[in-house]
Amino acid sequence: MKKAVIFGVSGQDGAFLANLLLKKGYRVTGVSRNIHAASFDNLDRLNIRNNIELVSSSLCDFRNVIKVMNEHQPDEVYNLTGQSSVARSFDEPFETFESISMATLNILEVIRILNIPVRLYNAGSGDCFGNIHGRPATEDTPFSPRSPYGIAKAAAYRLTANYREAYNMFACTGILFNHESYLRPEHFVTRKIVKTACRIAGGKSKELLLGNILIERDWGWAPEYVNAMWMMLQQEKPDDYIIATGTTISLKDFIAEVFKRLDLDWRKYVKIDTRLLRPADIQTIRANPGKAEKELSWKAEFHGCDVAEMMVDAELENG
Numbered sequence: 001m002k003k004a005v006i007f008g009v010s011g012q013d014g015a016f017l018a019n020l021l022l023k024k025g026y027r028v029t030g031v032s033r034n035i036h037a038a039s040f041d042n043l044d045r046l047n048i049r050n051n052i053e054l055v056s057s058s059l060c061d062f063r064n065v066i067k068v069m070n071e072h073q074p075d076e077v078y079n080l081t082g083q084s085s086v087a088r089s090f091d092e093p094f095e096t097f098e099s100i101s102m103a104t105l106n107i108l109e110v111i112r113i114l115n116i117p118v119r120l121y122n123a124g125s126g127d128c129f130g131n132i133h134g135r136p137a138t139e140d141t142p143f144s145p146r147s148p149y150g151i152a153k154a155a156a157y158r159l160t161a162n163y164r165e166a167y168n169m170f171a172c173t174g175i176l177f178n179h180e181s182y183l184r185p186e187h188f189v190t191r192k193i194v195k196t197a198c199r200i201a202g203g204k205s206k207e208l209l210l211g212n213i214l215i216e217r218d219w220g221w222a223p224e225y226v227n228a229m230w231m232m233l234q235q236e237k238p239d240d241y242i243i244a245t246g247t248t249i250s251l252k253d254f255i256a257e258v259f260k261r262l263d264l265d266w267r268k269y270v271k272i273d274t275r276l277l278r279p280a281d282i283q284t285i286r287a288n289p290g291k292a293e294k295e296l297s298w299k300a301e302f303h304g305c306d307v308a309e310m311m312v313d314a315e316l317e318n319g
């Protein structure tokens with residue numbers, strides 16, 4: 001039986017990945033900073049909490065990481081940990097940098113020092129590219145991040161690539177663009193829109209306050225993206241891959257699709273609140289996931305408008 005350790009199991013991706021690995025017959029250990037304080041609602045929602053061994057460990061403490069590796073002897077390690085909100089990273093730059101870059105460095109150092117043959121997946125981000133107005137980003141496009149979050153993810157990406165080259169480690173980064181689902185917390189814009197629109201449809205809310213609705217993103221369906229993470233670790237050679245749908249739409253289009261699904265006209269309810277604008281934002285993101293399609297045979301089935309509809313349907317069904 002293969003063994004996997006997921007650092008950051010309580011989030012959206014951690015839960016979907018744990019579910020996928022359990023279905024594939026893995027023994028899954030889920031790590032969270034403090035399992036007694038963390039919420040495992042996502043694992044409950046997928047009905048898998050009791051099938052995972054949950055352990056507490058701070059990734060910023062080197063000894064903690066050594067203990068997890070020694071005790072659980074994983075074949076595969078998934079590093080999904082860290083502060084994941086771009087907006088919050090402007091208010092919490094230190095916490096963001098430490099929980100992403102330093103935590104990744106700790107995992108890499110532990111694998112190097114213990115000299116164990118584990119395969120490492122590192123969660124990268126399309127946020128590292130910054131604005132892409134022209135050709136969609138490929139794995140060769142230089143990074144130009146515009147947030148403490150993007151900068152921390154860029155550092156973690158470079159560290160992972162450096163350890164792969166310098167120490168011959170099996171370490172990959174998936175450069176994932178926005179990926180959404182009913183497990184997304186409300187501080188991400190898609191879930192906020194879907195939840196509020198459903199409340200408006202049910203007469204429980206009157207308006208939806210948003211920041212910049214002209215931005216453009218490549219929004220995919222999260223359960224598909226965790227498949228790509230796993231596929232990267234099954235390759236003969238480790239490498240980095242962009243994971244995205246290849247379709248970019250505006251936030252306005254996403255909002256319109258959500259409200260249309262509920263038979264509402266979004267223009268009556270959406271108000272711009274300038275307090276929600278970021279100190280720096282990315283206007284347009286475009287991705288070319290061609291390498292993942294060619295080498296991993298991974299391709300997104302669902303694109304932005306499908307995601308909007310699926311999120312509304314899930315919200316109406318489960319809340």
Ligand SMILES: C[C@H]1O[C@H](OP(=O)(O)OP(=O)(O)OC[C@H]2O[C@@H](n3cnc4c(=O)[nH]c(N)nc43)[C@H](O)[C@@H]2O)[C@@H](O)[C@@H](O)C1=O
Nearest residue numbers: 084086125126127177178187188189190210211212215276
């Ligand atoms: C690839 C990358 O993808 C995600 O980062 P994000 O793109 O910043 O995601 P978001 O949902 O917070 O914002 C999307 C856009 O929507 C605009 N926006 C307008 N009004 C609101 C608003 O009211 N709330 C929020 N959150 N955003 C708003 C906001 O200004 C931004 O331009 C994370 O998964 C991250 O972990 C990651 O790696």
